[in-house]
Amino acid sequence: xxxxxxxxxxxxxxxxxxxxxxxxxxxxxxxxxxxxxxxxxxxxxxxxxxxxxxxxxxxxxxxxxxxxxxxxxxxxxxxxxxxxxxxxxxxxxxxxxxxxxxxxxxxxxxxxxxxxxxxxxxxxxxxxxxxxxxxxxxxxxxxxxxxxxxxxxxxxxxxxxxxxxxxxxxxxxxxxxxx
Amino acid sequence: xxxxxxxxxxxxxxxxxxxxxxxxxxxxxxxxxxxxxxxxxxxxxxxxxxxxxxxxxxxxxxxxxxxxxxxxxxxxxxxxxxxxxxxxxxxxxxxxxxxxxxxxxxxxxxxxxxxxxxxxxxxxxxxxxxxxxxxxxxxxxxxxxxxxxxxxxxxxxxxxxxxxxxxxxxxxxxxxxxxxxxxxxxxxxxxxxxxxxxxxxxxxxxxxxxxxxxxxxxxxxxxxxxxxxxxxxxxxxxxxxxxxxxxxxxxxxxxxxxxxxxxxxxxxxxxxxxxxxxxxxxxxxxxxxxxxxxxxxxxxxxxxxxxxxxxxxxxxxxxxxxxxxxxxxxxxxxxxxxxxxxxxxxxxxxxxxxxxxxxxxxxxxxxxxxxxxxxxxxxxxxxxxxxxxxxxxxxxxxxxxxxxxxxxxxxxxxxxxxxxxxxxxxxxxxxxxxxxxxxxxxxxxxxxxxxxxx
Numbered sequence: 001x002x003x004x005x006x007x008x009x010x011x012x013x014x015x016x017x018x019x020x021x022x023x024x025x026x027x028x029x030x031x032x033x034x035x036x037x038x039x040x041x042x043x044x045x046x047x048x049x050x051x052x053x054x055x056x057x058x059x060x061x062x063x064x065x066x067x068x069x070x071x072x073x074x075x076x077x078x079x080x081x082x083x084x085x086x087x088x089x090x091x092x093x094x095x096x097x098x099x100x101x102x103x104x105x106x107x108x109x110x111x112x113x114x115x116x117x118x119x120x121x122x123x124x125x126x127x128x129x130x131x132x133x134x135x136x137x138x139x140x141x142x143x144x145x146x147x148x149x150x151x152x153x154x155x156x157x158x159x160x161x162x163x164x165x166x167x168x169x170x171x172x173x174x175x176x177x178x179x
Numbered sequence: 180x181x182x183x184x185x186x187x188x189x190x191x192x193x194x195x196x197x198x199x200x201x202x203x204x205x206x207x208x209x210x211x212x213x214x215x216x217x218x219x220x221x222x223x224x225x226x227x228x229x230x231x232x233x234x235x236x237x238x239x240x241x242x243x244x245x246x247x248x249x250x251x252x253x254x255x256x257x258x259x260x261x262x263x264x265x266x267x268x269x270x271x272x273x274x275x276x277x278x279x280x281x282x283x284x285x286x287x288x289x290x291x292x293x294x295x296x297x298x299x300x301x302x303x304x305x306x307x308x309x310x311x312x313x314x315x316x317x318x319x320x321x322x323x324x325x326x327x328x329x330x331x332x333x334x335x336x337x338x339x340x341x342x343x344x345x346x347x348x349x350x351x352x353x354x355x356x357x358x359x360x361x362x363x364x365x366x367x368x369x370x371x372x373x374x375x376x377x378x379x380x381x382x383x384x385x386x387x388x389x390x391x392x393x394x395x396x397x398x399x400x401x402x403x404x405x406x407x408x409x410x411x412x413x414x415x416x417x418x419x420x421x422x423x424x425x426x427x428x429x430x431x432x433x434x435x436x437x438x439x440x441x442x443x444x445x446x447x448x449x450x451x452x453x454x455x456x457x458x459x460x461x462x463x464x465x466x467x468x469x470x471x472x473x474x475x476x477x478x479x480x481x482x483x484x485x486x487x488x489x490x491x492x493x494x495x496x497x498x499x500x501x502x503x504x505x506x507x508x509x510x511x512x513x514x515x516x517x518x519x520x521x522x523x524x525x526x527x528x529x530x531x532x533x534x535x536x537x538x539x540x541x542x543x544x545x546x547x548x549x550x551x552x553x554x555x556x557x558x559x560x561x562x563x564x565x566x567x568x569x570x571x572x573x574x575x576x577x578x579x580x581x582x583x584x585x586x587x588x589x590x591x592x593x594x595x596x597x598x599x600x601x602x603x604x605x606x607x608x609x610x611x612x613x614x615x616x617x618x619x620x621x622x623x624x625x626x627x628x629x630x631x632x633x
Contacts, residue, residue: 041371043411047393050376088395088552091335091377103336107297108496108528109454111542145379145546146297146496147336150526151452151460160338 025066027074031056035074045075049085053092062093090144097140098133100178103157106143109150118154121168125175138179211440212464213428214421214448218308223343226350229311235356237430238318242364247278250323254426256434258446263291263382263419264494264523266512275406276324276414285327287415288320289391290423292333292340293375293382297496297546298528301450302420304462306333306340309424310347314370316423318356319430321368324416329370332387335377345372379550383599384417386552397554398599421450443468443511451510453479455529456486462526468514472506474527486531490615494523496543497604500530500611521607535631536616537623540609541569547605558602561592565609572620575628582620585613 027035031052038051052071057063063086065079072079086092093101104122106115119130122141126134133140147155152164163174217224217232229235241250255270276286290313294302305313313331321329331344348370351357359367378396380386385399388410409415425447429437438446445467451474452462458480465474471493475481482488490500493510499520501508508514515522530539548562565588568581589610592602613620622630 042393047411049393050390051393054374054376085393085395089376089378091375106542107546108492108539108542109298111539112455112528112530112534144336145295145377145550146299148294148300148303148334150298150300150454150528151462153454153460157336162336162338 023064023066025069025073027056027070028059031059032074035071039075046077046081049075049077049082050089053082053086053089057092062096090142096133098137100139100159102139102141103144103147104130104141105145105147105153105155107146109146110154113153115154117168118156118166118171121171125171139175210466212448213432213440214305214312214424214450215308215464217312218304223307224309224311226311226347226354229309233431234311234427235315235354237427238315238322238356239362241319241322241430242362242366247323247325250319250430253434254323254429257429257437258434259422259425259429259437260445260512261419262421262425262449262524264296264497264521266522269418269422272406272418273320273324273416275404276416277407278325282325283413285413286325287410287413288317288324288326288329289387289410289415289417290317290329290331290420291382291384291387291417292331292337292344292420293379293387294337294420295334295379295382296524296526297543298454298492299452299495299524299526300454301452301462301524301526303337303340304450305420305424306337307343310340310343311351312424312427313344313420314347314351315356316426317370318351318361318368319426320416320418320423322366324414325366326368326416329368330391331370331372332381332391333372333374334381335375341372341374348372378552379546380552380599380601383601386599387417388415395552397552400598441467441511443509444513445511449510449525451478452526453529454526455491456483456531456534457481457529458483468509468511470507471501471510471527474510475506475529479529482529482531486533488529489532489534490530490536490612492528492530492608493520494525495528496546497521497600497607498523499607500615502615519611533631535573535629536612536619537569537573537629538631540612541566541573543608544569544605547601551601552599555598555602557592557597558599558605561588562602562605564588565605572623573629575623575626577620577624579624581624582613585609589613 034055035052038048039045042048053063056067060067068079068082072082086094104119123129126139128134128141130141130143149155149164154166155164156166251270251273259269260266261269292302292306317329333341355362357368357370373391375381381390381396383398384405386396390396391410405415407414440448447467448464449467450462451465453475454460463478488503490502492498493501493515501518501520505518508518512522544566548566551558551562553559568584571577572581589606592606594603
């Protein structure tokens with residue numbers, strides 16, 4: 001059954017495995033199986049490139065030049081073409097990121113409701129600014145466009161978790177839970 | 180949100196030529212909330228529960244008794260307008276899809292769930308709370324245009340919704356509402372979830388198509404329109420989550436019923452939201468045409484103590500400011516446009532009197548500049564320039580020449596001069612801020628600092 005097959009390949013690829021694969025210019029079996037499924041749903045191979053980037057990033061944390069090469073070879077595209085797509089989308093990381101990615105909303109409602117204070121508090125605690133990773137490689141801090149919960153601003157995400165109505169006092173506990 | 184029927188006091192304010200309120204009539208108006216009445220806080224309505232409140236009965240009905248053209252006519256008659264921000268007639272858009280025997284297949288029906296307009300948070304409620312309402316709506320729309328394949332294009336950040344939608348599509352498939360030969364009708368439809376990887380421009384219809392095709396999400400020139408040449412060059416309809424969610428109710432209850440839901444020429448209900456320094460930021464389903472005052476003061480509880488409303492963006496970041504003088508306008512497509520703004524998404528961003536308008540607009544332009552896809556010169560070069568000027572003004576380093584430059588940009592980045600509507604949208608809050616808050620801008624220049632600081 002198509003649904004089941006997709007679920008299994010998809011589920012496999014969505015489990016993060018700590019690997020040293022990030023710099024291998026060759027896709028793994030798991031990556032290839034998941035990408036094959038995506039290819040089966042589109043009229044031509046390179047239409048699956050964004051899905052391929054998502055799959056490989058889930059496995060390897062970020063997209064290295066070698067990962068770009070690996071995807072390019074598999075989808076029969078040029079590395080430049082893959083890179084042009086990868087660098088367009090802000091949630092595809094073309095630089096290494098820490099174990100956890102903090103996305104702090106810096107859009108208008110969070111601006112009015114004080115995201116600036118939360119940003120300052122995060123800078124104080126983590127000793128990093130937007131775009132940087134903590135020395136222990138635990139957190140990367142990035143701004144993100146409106147997270148869509150403006151009635152509970154300010155808001156942030158850490159990996160796939162959403163935090164709403166964020167207050168300075170809560171940050172220690174929130175960050176601690178990721179250590 | 181579980182509602183029995185609400186009664187909404189309808190104030191009719193008659194204004195004489197001097198705009199002084201003359202007479203007030205109160206009418207009791209019974210309010211229905213079809214989109215949200217089955218949504219419980221923090222819960223997702225299951226397939227079974229959705230069926231119990233009439234879910235998928237609209238689908239059963241049309242498969243038995245209505246041709247695609249008849250469904251199109253019902254939706255056209257209902258007056259449903261796109262809820263994604265553009266407000267275009269849904270039935271009219273559908274009618275532009277070729278339906279004859281020579282029409283090219285596969286045809287596509289796409290749900291635009293890339294909600295990323297700052298200040299907008301309405302689609303999230305529908306996606307998380309009643310996914311099957313959306314799915315049924317999508318199937319109805321797909322049937323109306325004889326589509327073969329459908330997608331939900333969902334922004335990455337809505338992780339909970341992604342899980343819910345994926346699950347719901349499987350459930351609908353298992354129940355026979357999707358797949359081959361739906362309910363024995365002979366018509367087949369596949370549905371897939373696609374999650375994005377960021378970028379606001381993916382919410383632009385044609386950029387979304389490019390993103391689905393695995394490309395950079397730059398918009399496309401129109402014509403050709405997606406209705407004729409869309410995803411992979413095939414006839415495609417892209418509709419917003421809220422628009423599609425209205426469809427099962429329109430089919431079940433009829434076009435006239437939908438018209439009567441509103442207190443405006445425009446039909447139906449609308450999800451209205453408020454964010455900013457109000458007592459109760461939130462989201463409410465109300466008759467289309469409810470006044471801005473009612474939404475902000477009655478539902479959102481008015482401003483937090485110590486703050487006054489200085490300005491408000493009625494429909495998200497890319498709409499013109501309205502001010503106190505506009506509070507009694509109807510929040511519908513026509514009246515908001517007549518007041519010089521746009522209904523947009525209907526989620527209001529309130530700017531209080533202690534927030535600096537220059538800083539507020541700078542935040543908006545930072546967003547728009549960052550989200551420019553880079554394809555056309557006015558947007559790619561103009562928006563960062565505007566952002567830089569506003570930052571300079573905010574820091575007290577601006578000059579009167581900057582006012583000229585900002586004004587020039589509102590013209591050069593206006594509608595018709597750019598490849599898509601992103602830059603014109605960015606200019607809406609800027610041009611209205613220059614109109615209504617000019618004094619604040621001048622003060623920054625004359626005092627060489629932001630007067631709101633400290």
